[in-house]
Amino acid sequence: MKDNFFQRVYEVVRQVPHGRVTTYGLIANSLGTRGSARMVGWAMNACHGEDDIPAHRVINRQGLLTGKHHFGQINLMQQLLESEGIEVIDDQVQNLEKLLWDPSKELDMRV
């Protein structure tokens, strides 16, 4: 099982640098499925069955912690981000463009 699609998403998320964040659209874009950012979120929904998936580093285009509700505890996601040195205010990541990590750009996923 584990379609390559999901594994790809997990792998990218795992490779997100510490203290850095990425967005669903960016991941979806790097996967080659631009616009299907939902699949990234959907994959994350299944990330509970995976091991170490820093889903808290994955946020939406607005830098909003949309998926915080799925961490089991709403404050948890913000706590984790702040713990990494990321400034989060009102469930929103500050300096998003500075912390934003583009896998298709920073990561050479030629294959």
Next chain:
DNA sequence: TATGTGACATCAA
């Protein structure tokens, strides 16, 4: 088999 849903993104009005 078909329908609905989903942690989003983008376009149009």
Next chain:
DNA sequence: CTTGATGCCACAT
């Protein structure tokens, strides 16, 4: 500027 509607692909029922 804001709000609404559509698309995307995979999974669940």
